[in-house]
Amino acid sequence: MAGAGVKELKRRIRSIKNTQQITSAMKMVAAAKLRRAQEAAEKSRPYTETLKGTLARLVGLSNDVEHPLLVKRDEVRKVGYIVVTSDRGLCGGYNTNIIRATTDSIGADDRKPENGIIAVGRKSRDFFRKRIGVEAEYINLGDKINYSDAREITQYVINAYENEEVDEIYLVYAKFINVLRQVPTVVKILPIEPPDQGSITEEHNVEYIYEPSAETILLTLLPRYVGSQIYHAMLEGKASEQGARMTAMGNASQNAGEIIGNLTLKMNKVRQAAITDEILDIVGGAEALNKGGK
Amino acid sequence: MADSTFMLEIVTPEELLFKDEIQFVVVPEVNGELGVLRNHAPLIAALNVGIMRYTDNNGAIKKVAISGGFMEVMSNETRVLAETAERGSQIDVLRAKASRDRAEKRLSEHDASINQVRAQMSLARATARLKAADAS
Numbered sequence: 001m002a003g004a005g006v007k008e009l010k011r012r013i014r015s016i017k018n019t020q021q022i023t024s025a026m027k028m029v030a031a032a033k034l035r036r037a038q039e040a041a042e043k044s045r046p047y048t049e050t051l052k053g054t055l056a057r058l059v060g061l062s063n064d065v066e067h068p069l070l071v072k073r074d075e076v077r078k079v080g081y082i083v084v085t086s087d088r089g090l091c092g093g094y095n096t097n098i099i100r101a102t103t104d105s106i107g108a109d110d111r112k113p114e115n116g117i118i119a120v121g122r123k124s125r126d127f128f129r130k131r132i133g134v135e136a137e138y139i140n141l142g143d144k145i146n147y148s149d150a151r152e153i154t155q156y157v158i159n160a161y162e163n164e165e166v167d168e169i170y171l172v173y174a175k176f177i178n179v180l181r182q183v184p185t186v187v188k189i190l191p192i193e194p195p196d197q198g199s200i201t202e203e204h205n206v207e208y209i210y211e212p213s214a215e216t217i218l219l220t221l222l223p224r225y226v227g228s229q230i231y232h233a234m235l236e237g238k239a240s241e242q243g244a245r246m247t248a249m250g251n252a253s254q255n256a257g258e259i260i261g262n263l264t265l266k267m268n269k270v271r272q273a274a275i276t277d278e279i280l281d282i283v284g285g286a287e288a289l290n291k292g293g294k
Numbered sequence: 295m296a297d298s299t300f301m302l303e304i305v306t307p308e309e310l311l312f313k314d315e316i317q318f319v320v321v322p323e324v325n326g327e328l329g330v331l332r333n334h335a336p337l338i339a340a341l342n343v344g345i346m347r348y349t350d351n352n353g354a355i356k357k358v359a360i361s362g363g364f365m366e367v368m369s370n371e372t373r374v375l376a377e378t379a380e381r382g383s384q385i386d387v388l389r390a391k392a393s394r395d396r397a398e399k400r401l402s403e404h405d406a407s408i409n410q411v412r413a414q415m416s417l418a419r420a421t422a423r424l425k426a427a428d429a430s
Contacts, residue, residue: 047307147307211339220340
Protein backbone atom coordinates (compact mmCIF):
# COMPACT_ATOMS: atom_id res chain seq x y z
CA MET A 1 0.00 0.00 0.00
CA ALA A 2 2.80 2.39 0.92
CA GLY A 3 4.55 1.58 -2.36
CA ALA A 4 1.45 2.67 -4.30
CA GLY A 5 1.55 5.99 -2.42
CA VAL A 6 5.11 6.63 -3.57
CA LYS A 7 4.17 5.84 -7.14
CA GLU A 8 1.19 8.18 -7.06
CA LEU A 9 3.31 10.99 -5.57
CA LYS A 10 5.99 10.48 -8.22
CA ARG A 11 3.37 10.81 -10.93
CA ARG A 12 2.05 14.06 -9.47
CA ILE A 13 5.54 15.51 -9.12
CA ARG A 14 6.29 14.73 -12.76
CA SER A 15 3.05 16.35 -13.90
CA ILE A 16 3.72 19.53 -11.91
CA LYS A 17 7.26 19.66 -13.25
CA ASN A 18 5.83 19.66 -16.77
CA THR A 19 3.52 22.53 -15.91
CA GLN A 20 6.43 24.42 -14.37
CA GLN A 21 8.40 24.03 -17.57
CA ILE A 22 5.53 25.54 -19.55
CA THR A 23 5.01 28.45 -17.17
CA SER A 24 8.69 29.35 -17.04
CA ALA A 25 8.92 29.18 -20.84
CA MET A 26 5.88 31.47 -21.07
CA LYS A 27 7.54 33.85 -18.66
CA MET A 28 10.61 34.08 -20.85
CA VAL A 29 8.54 34.60 -23.99
CA ALA A 30 6.56 37.35 -22.24
CA ALA A 31 9.81 39.02 -21.19
CA ALA A 32 11.04 39.11 -24.79
CA LYS A 33 7.69 40.43 -26.04
CA LEU A 34 7.63 43.03 -23.29
CA ARG A 35 10.96 44.37 -24.45
CA ARG A 36 9.65 44.65 -28.00
CA ALA A 37 6.47 46.37 -26.83
CA GLN A 38 8.49 48.88 -24.82
CA GLU A 39 10.71 49.61 -27.80
CA ALA A 40 7.64 50.29 -29.94
CA ALA A 41 6.27 52.63 -27.27
CA GLU A 42 9.61 54.43 -27.13
CA LYS A 43 9.66 54.84 -30.91
CA SER A 44 6.21 56.42 -30.97
CA ARG A 45 7.13 59.08 -28.42
CA PRO A 46 8.58 61.78 -30.75
CA TYR A 47 5.42 61.69 -32.87
CA THR A 48 3.06 61.89 -29.92
CA GLU A 49 5.02 64.61 -28.14
CA THR A 50 5.32 66.86 -31.20
CA LEU A 51 1.63 66.42 -31.96
CA LYS A 52 0.70 67.32 -28.41
CA GLY A 53 2.91 70.40 -28.32
CA THR A 54 1.68 71.74 -31.63
CA LEU A 55 -1.95 71.13 -30.73
CA ALA A 56 -1.60 72.93 -27.40
CA ARG A 57 -0.10 75.91 -29.16
CA LEU A 58 -2.71 76.02 -31.91
CA VAL A 59 -5.65 75.80 -29.53
CA GLY A 60 -4.18 78.64 -27.50
CA LEU A 61 -3.87 80.73 -30.65
CA SER A 62 -7.26 80.20 -32.16
CA ASN A 63 -9.76 80.29 -29.33
CA ASP A 64 -12.67 80.92 -31.62
CA VAL A 65 -12.12 77.82 -33.71
CA GLU A 66 -15.25 75.73 -33.85
CA HIS A 67 -14.54 72.17 -34.64
CA PRO A 68 -17.14 69.48 -33.97
CA LEU A 69 -14.52 67.35 -32.24
CA LEU A 70 -13.86 70.13 -29.71
CA VAL A 71 -17.46 71.01 -28.87
CA LYS A 72 -18.89 69.66 -25.64
CA ARG A 73 -22.45 68.48 -26.04
CA ASP A 74 -25.03 69.74 -23.59
CA GLU A 75 -27.00 66.56 -23.52
CA VAL A 76 -25.08 63.31 -23.27
CA ARG A 77 -27.33 60.45 -24.29
CA LYS A 78 -24.79 57.85 -25.19
CA VAL A 79 -21.24 57.25 -24.02
CA GLY A 80 -18.84 54.96 -25.81
CA TYR A 81 -15.96 53.12 -24.21
CA ILE A 82 -12.97 51.85 -26.13
CA VAL A 83 -11.78 49.00 -23.93
CA VAL A 84 -8.29 47.74 -24.70
CA THR A 85 -7.62 44.24 -23.36
CA SER A 86 -5.63 41.23 -24.51
CA ASP A 87 -6.77 38.47 -26.81
CA ARG A 88 -5.36 35.75 -24.62
CA GLY A 89 -5.49 35.00 -20.93
CA LEU A 90 -2.87 33.67 -18.51
CA CYS A 91 -1.87 37.17 -17.54
CA GLY A 92 -3.13 37.40 -13.98
CA GLY A 93 -5.66 40.10 -13.18
CA TYR A 94 -4.76 42.24 -16.20
CA ASN A 95 -8.04 41.95 -18.08
CA THR A 96 -10.23 41.78 -14.99
CA ASN A 97 -8.77 45.06 -13.75
CA ILE A 98 -9.42 46.85 -17.02
CA ILE A 99 -12.97 45.53 -17.23
CA ARG A 100 -13.62 46.54 -13.63
CA ALA A 101 -12.30 50.05 -14.29
CA THR A 102 -14.76 50.26 -17.20
CA THR A 103 -17.79 49.06 -15.24
CA ASP A 104 -16.82 51.31 -12.31
CA SER A 105 -16.63 54.31 -14.60
CA ILE A 106 -20.00 53.45 -16.13
CA GLY A 107 -21.51 53.01 -12.67
CA ALA A 108 -20.10 56.32 -11.44
CA ASP A 109 -21.67 58.31 -14.28
CA ASP A 110 -24.62 60.11 -12.68
CA ARG A 111 -26.06 61.14 -16.02
CA LYS A 112 -26.93 57.47 -16.58
CA PRO A 113 -26.47 57.55 -20.35
CA GLU A 114 -26.78 54.63 -22.68
CA ASN A 115 -23.41 52.91 -23.13
CA GLY A 116 -21.68 51.17 -25.99
CA ILE A 117 -18.42 49.26 -26.05
CA ILE A 118 -15.77 49.36 -28.74
CA ALA A 119 -13.86 46.22 -27.92
CA VAL A 120 -10.16 45.98 -28.64
CA GLY A 121 -9.02 42.49 -27.73
CA ARG A 122 -11.03 39.30 -27.36
CA LYS A 123 -11.35 39.43 -23.55
CA SER A 124 -13.07 42.78 -23.72
CA ARG A 125 -15.48 41.60 -26.40
CA ASP A 126 -16.31 38.34 -24.64
CA PHE A 127 -17.09 40.08 -21.38
CA PHE A 128 -19.22 42.92 -22.72
CA ARG A 129 -20.98 41.08 -25.53
CA LYS A 130 -23.77 39.81 -23.34
CA ARG A 131 -23.88 42.72 -20.90
CA ILE A 132 -23.60 46.17 -22.40
CA GLY A 133 -23.40 45.50 -26.08
CA VAL A 134 -20.37 45.67 -28.35
CA GLU A 135 -20.68 48.20 -31.16
CA ALA A 136 -17.42 47.35 -32.87
CA GLU A 137 -14.72 44.82 -32.22
CA TYR A 138 -11.06 44.68 -33.13
CA ILE A 139 -9.60 41.33 -32.18
CA ASN A 140 -6.60 39.20 -33.10
CA LEU A 141 -4.44 42.23 -33.70
CA GLY A 142 -1.35 40.25 -32.74
CA ASP A 143 1.59 41.13 -30.55
CA LYS A 144 2.89 43.83 -32.85
CA ILE A 145 0.59 46.85 -32.79
CA ASN A 146 0.30 48.57 -36.17
CA TYR A 147 -0.65 52.20 -36.46
CA SER A 148 -3.06 51.25 -39.24
CA ASP A 149 -5.16 49.33 -36.69
CA ALA A 150 -5.29 52.38 -34.44
CA ARG A 151 -6.24 54.52 -37.42
CA GLU A 152 -9.11 52.20 -38.29
CA ILE A 153 -10.48 52.43 -34.76
CA THR A 154 -10.02 56.21 -34.84
CA GLN A 155 -11.96 56.52 -38.06
CA TYR A 156 -14.76 54.44 -36.61
CA VAL A 157 -15.10 56.46 -33.40
CA ILE A 158 -14.78 59.85 -35.10
CA ASN A 159 -17.45 58.81 -37.57
CA ALA A 160 -19.77 57.64 -34.81
CA TYR A 161 -19.13 60.85 -32.91
CA GLU A 162 -19.71 63.15 -35.85
CA ASN A 163 -22.93 61.34 -36.75
CA GLU A 164 -24.04 61.89 -33.14
CA GLU A 165 -24.38 58.18 -32.50
CA VAL A 166 -22.33 58.82 -29.37
CA ASP A 167 -21.79 62.02 -27.41
CA GLU A 168 -18.65 61.14 -25.49
CA ILE A 169 -15.93 58.56 -25.93
CA TYR A 170 -13.62 57.22 -23.27
CA LEU A 171 -10.54 55.10 -23.67
CA VAL A 172 -9.78 52.41 -21.08
CA TYR A 173 -6.38 50.73 -20.98
CA ALA A 174 -3.70 49.63 -18.57
CA LYS A 175 -0.87 52.07 -18.14
CA PHE A 176 2.46 50.33 -17.83
CA ILE A 177 4.39 51.36 -14.70
CA ASN A 178 6.65 48.34 -14.32
CA VAL A 179 6.49 44.57 -14.54
CA LEU A 180 4.65 44.37 -11.23
CA ARG A 181 2.34 47.33 -11.68
CA GLN A 182 -0.10 48.16 -14.46
CA VAL A 183 -2.65 50.82 -13.67
CA PRO A 184 -6.07 50.72 -15.38
CA THR A 185 -6.68 54.19 -16.79
CA VAL A 186 -9.85 55.83 -18.12
CA VAL A 187 -9.40 58.93 -20.30
CA LYS A 188 -11.92 60.97 -22.24
CA ILE A 189 -10.84 61.29 -25.87
CA LEU A 190 -13.95 62.83 -27.44
CA PRO A 191 -14.82 65.65 -27.31
CA ILE A 192 -11.13 66.49 -27.39
CA GLU A 193 -9.78 68.19 -24.35
CA PRO A 194 -6.69 69.92 -25.70
CA PRO A 195 -3.44 69.30 -23.87
CA ASP A 196 -2.37 71.83 -21.30
CA GLN A 197 -0.61 74.85 -22.70
CA GLY A 198 1.84 74.57 -19.87
CA SER A 199 3.50 71.87 -21.91
CA ILE A 200 4.77 74.52 -24.34
CA THR A 201 8.38 75.14 -23.57
CA GLU A 202 9.86 78.62 -23.56
CA GLU A 203 12.04 77.71 -26.49
CA HIS A 204 9.02 77.00 -28.67
CA ASN A 205 7.21 80.15 -27.66
CA VAL A 206 7.87 82.04 -30.89
CA GLU A 207 5.80 83.46 -33.70
CA TYR A 208 5.13 80.87 -36.35
CA ILE A 209 4.04 81.28 -39.92
CA TYR A 210 0.98 79.09 -40.48
CA GLU A 211 0.60 77.61 -43.91
CA PRO A 212 -2.16 77.81 -45.11
CA SER A 213 -3.75 78.88 -41.78
CA ALA A 214 -3.78 77.94 -38.12
CA GLU A 215 -7.38 76.75 -38.49
CA THR A 216 -6.64 74.39 -41.37
CA ILE A 217 -3.72 72.90 -39.52
CA LEU A 218 -5.82 72.44 -36.43
CA LEU A 219 -8.46 70.60 -38.45
CA THR A 220 -5.96 68.11 -39.86
CA LEU A 221 -4.35 67.76 -36.47
CA LEU A 222 -7.37 66.90 -34.32
CA PRO A 223 -8.19 63.47 -35.80
CA ARG A 224 -4.49 62.61 -35.71
CA TYR A 225 -4.35 63.54 -32.07
CA VAL A 226 -7.19 61.11 -31.33
CA GLY A 227 -5.37 58.49 -33.39
CA SER A 228 -2.14 58.97 -31.51
CA GLN A 229 -3.94 58.60 -28.17
CA ILE A 230 -5.56 55.35 -29.25
CA TYR A 231 -2.27 54.05 -30.65
CA HIS A 232 -0.50 55.01 -27.45
CA ALA A 233 -3.13 53.18 -25.36
CA MET A 234 -2.74 50.06 -27.48
CA LEU A 235 1.04 50.13 -27.09
CA GLU A 236 0.83 50.68 -23.34
CA GLY A 237 -1.77 47.94 -23.13
CA LYS A 238 0.49 45.51 -24.95
CA ALA A 239 3.44 46.28 -22.68
CA SER A 240 1.18 45.93 -19.62
CA GLU A 241 -0.21 42.64 -20.87
CA GLN A 242 3.25 41.16 -21.31
CA GLY A 243 4.39 42.55 -17.97
CA ALA A 244 1.34 41.08 -16.21
CA ARG A 245 1.89 37.76 -17.94
CA MET A 246 5.54 37.74 -16.91
CA THR A 247 4.62 38.27 -13.27
CA ALA A 248 1.76 35.76 -13.36
CA MET A 249 3.92 33.10 -14.97
CA GLY A 250 6.81 33.85 -12.59
CA ASN A 251 4.47 33.32 -9.65
CA ALA A 252 3.08 30.17 -11.18
CA SER A 253 6.56 28.74 -11.67
CA GLN A 254 7.43 29.58 -8.08
CA ASN A 255 4.25 27.97 -6.76
CA ALA A 256 4.95 24.90 -8.83
CA GLY A 257 8.43 24.76 -7.27
CA GLU A 258 6.91 24.91 -3.79
CA ILE A 259 4.40 22.17 -4.53
CA ILE A 260 7.14 20.00 -5.97
CA GLY A 261 9.19 20.54 -2.78
CA ASN A 262 6.28 19.60 -0.55
CA LEU A 263 5.40 16.55 -2.59
CA THR A 264 9.02 15.37 -2.67
CA LEU A 265 9.23 15.69 1.08
CA LYS A 266 5.98 13.78 1.46
CA MET A 267 7.17 11.12 -0.95
CA ASN A 268 10.41 10.62 0.97
CA LYS A 269 8.50 10.36 4.25
CA VAL A 270 6.15 7.77 2.83
CA ARG A 271 9.07 5.80 1.43
CA GLN A 272 10.94 5.96 4.72
CA ALA A 273 7.84 4.88 6.63
CA ALA A 274 7.50 1.94 4.29
CA ILE A 275 11.13 0.95 4.88
CA THR A 276 10.73 1.32 8.66
CA ASP A 277 7.62 -0.85 8.52
CA GLU A 278 9.51 -3.50 6.63
CA ILE A 279 12.44 -3.45 9.08
CA LEU A 280 10.04 -3.73 11.99
CA ASP A 281 8.42 -6.70 10.32
CA ILE A 282 11.78 -8.42 9.82
CA VAL A 283 13.02 -7.63 13.32
CA GLY A 284 9.72 -8.81 14.77
CA GLY A 285 9.89 -11.99 12.73
CA ALA A 286 13.51 -12.66 13.70
CA GLU A 287 12.73 -12.15 17.38
CA ALA A 288 9.80 -14.49 17.19
CA LEU A 289 12.07 -17.13 15.63
CA ASN A 290 14.73 -16.59 18.31
CA LYS A 291 12.16 -16.97 21.08
CA GLY A 292 10.85 -20.12 19.40
CA GLY A 293 14.43 -21.50 19.21
CA LYS A 294 14.97 -21.25 22.98
CA MET B 295 28.81 73.11 -47.35
CA ALA B 296 28.31 72.59 -43.67
CA ASP B 297 26.94 76.08 -43.08
CA SER B 298 24.11 75.58 -45.54
CA THR B 299 22.70 72.47 -43.94
CA PHE B 300 19.97 72.02 -41.35
CA MET B 301 18.36 69.16 -39.47
CA LEU B 302 15.46 67.20 -40.95
CA GLU B 303 13.45 64.64 -39.04
CA ILE B 304 10.73 62.50 -40.57
CA VAL B 305 8.57 61.09 -37.81
CA THR B 306 5.72 58.56 -37.98
CA PRO B 307 3.85 56.96 -35.08
CA GLU B 308 5.80 53.76 -35.61
CA GLU B 309 9.30 55.12 -36.01
CA LEU B 310 11.73 57.93 -36.59
CA LEU B 311 12.25 57.31 -40.29
CA PHE B 312 14.97 59.84 -40.93
CA LYS B 313 17.14 62.20 -38.95
CA ASP B 314 20.12 63.92 -40.51
CA GLU B 315 21.57 67.17 -41.78
CA ILE B 316 20.24 68.09 -45.23
CA GLN B 317 20.58 70.99 -47.66
CA PHE B 318 17.08 71.45 -49.01
CA VAL B 319 13.62 69.98 -48.60
CA VAL B 320 10.40 70.28 -50.60
CA VAL B 321 7.10 69.14 -49.09
CA PRO B 322 3.59 68.78 -50.56
CA GLU B 323 1.88 71.62 -48.74
CA VAL B 324 -1.92 71.85 -49.00
CA ASN B 325 -1.74 74.74 -51.51
CA GLY B 326 1.23 73.51 -53.51
CA GLU B 327 4.85 72.60 -53.01
CA LEU B 328 6.83 74.33 -50.33
CA GLY B 329 10.61 74.45 -50.13
CA VAL B 330 12.69 75.01 -47.02
CA LEU B 331 16.33 76.09 -46.85
CA ARG B 332 18.56 76.83 -43.89
CA ASN B 333 17.50 79.74 -41.65
CA HIS B 334 13.86 79.53 -42.63
CA ALA B 335 11.48 81.43 -40.34
CA PRO B 336 9.48 79.34 -37.83
CA LEU B 337 6.66 77.67 -39.74
CA ILE B 338 3.93 75.11 -39.29
CA ALA B 339 2.40 73.76 -42.49
CA ALA B 340 -0.35 71.24 -43.21
CA LEU B 341 0.70 68.61 -45.76
CA ASN B 342 -1.21 66.68 -48.38
CA VAL B 343 -0.77 63.10 -49.43
CA GLY B 344 2.16 63.19 -51.82
CA ILE B 345 5.89 63.01 -52.07
CA MET B 346 8.48 65.07 -50.29
CA ARG B 347 12.03 65.26 -51.51
CA TYR B 348 15.19 66.40 -49.86
CA THR B 349 18.77 67.01 -50.93
CA ASP B 350 21.03 65.26 -48.48
CA ASN B 351 24.46 66.24 -47.25
CA ASN B 352 26.13 64.75 -50.31
CA GLY B 353 23.88 66.48 -52.81
CA ALA B 354 21.80 63.40 -53.63
CA ILE B 355 18.06 63.89 -54.01
CA LYS B 356 15.92 61.44 -52.04
CA LYS B 357 12.17 60.96 -52.23
CA VAL B 358 9.74 59.91 -49.52
CA ALA B 359 6.03 59.18 -49.96
CA ILE B 360 3.90 60.54 -47.12
CA SER B 361 0.21 60.17 -46.37
CA GLY B 362 -0.42 63.72 -45.23
CA GLY B 363 0.45 65.31 -41.92
CA PHE B 364 2.24 68.49 -41.04
CA MET B 365 5.66 70.07 -40.87
CA GLU B 366 7.20 72.22 -38.21
CA VAL B 367 10.24 74.42 -38.91
CA MET B 368 12.02 75.85 -35.91
CA SER B 369 15.56 77.26 -35.62
CA ASN B 370 17.05 75.06 -38.32
CA GLU B 371 15.25 71.97 -37.10
CA THR B 372 12.60 70.73 -39.46
CA ARG B 373 10.26 68.01 -38.40
CA VAL B 374 7.77 66.29 -40.68
CA LEU B 375 4.99 64.36 -38.97
CA ALA B 376 3.09 61.89 -41.12
CA GLU B 377 0.90 58.91 -40.35
CA THR B 378 2.94 56.88 -42.82
CA ALA B 379 6.16 57.66 -44.62
CA GLU B 380 8.06 55.41 -46.98
CA ARG B 381 11.38 55.94 -48.65
CA GLY B 382 11.27 55.65 -52.42
CA SER B 383 13.75 52.79 -52.33
CA GLN B 384 11.56 50.81 -49.90
CA ILE B 385 8.35 50.95 -51.86
CA ASP B 386 6.89 47.80 -53.30
CA VAL B 387 6.16 49.03 -56.82
CA LEU B 388 3.93 46.09 -57.77
CA ARG B 389 1.78 46.53 -54.71
CA ALA B 390 1.48 50.27 -55.25
CA LYS B 391 0.54 49.70 -58.90
CA ALA B 392 -2.07 47.14 -57.92
CA SER B 393 -3.64 49.49 -55.42
CA ARG B 394 -3.62 52.35 -57.92
CA ASP B 395 -5.35 50.19 -60.49
CA ARG B 396 -7.87 49.02 -57.93
CA ALA B 397 -8.65 52.58 -56.86
CA GLU B 398 -8.98 53.73 -60.49
CA LYS B 399 -11.32 50.88 -61.27
CA ARG B 400 -13.48 51.69 -58.28
CA LEU B 401 -13.68 55.34 -59.19
CA SER B 402 -14.66 54.55 -62.77
CA GLU B 403 -17.48 52.20 -61.76
CA HIS B 404 -19.60 54.89 -60.06
CA ASP B 405 -20.98 52.29 -57.72
CA ALA B 406 -22.99 53.89 -54.94
CA SER B 407 -21.77 51.29 -52.45
CA ILE B 408 -18.20 52.46 -52.86
CA ASN B 409 -16.90 55.23 -50.70
CA GLN B 410 -15.72 57.71 -53.31
CA VAL B 411 -13.68 59.76 -50.88
CA ARG B 412 -11.85 56.71 -49.63
CA ALA B 413 -11.13 55.49 -53.15
CA GLN B 414 -9.77 58.91 -54.08
CA MET B 415 -7.55 58.98 -51.02
CA SER B 416 -6.25 55.54 -51.79
CA LEU B 417 -5.57 56.58 -55.39
CA ALA B 418 -3.66 59.64 -54.18
CA ARG B 419 -1.58 57.53 -51.81
CA ALA B 420 -0.76 54.95 -54.46
CA THR B 421 0.19 57.63 -56.97
CA ALA B 422 2.45 59.31 -54.43
CA ARG B 423 4.17 56.04 -53.62
CA LEU B 424 4.75 55.30 -57.29
CA LYS B 425 6.17 58.76 -57.83
CA ALA B 426 8.50 58.34 -54.88
CA ALA B 427 9.68 55.04 -56.31
CA ASP B 428 10.20 56.67 -59.74
CA ALA B 429 7.88 54.13 -61.35
CA SER B 430 4.83 56.13 -62.34
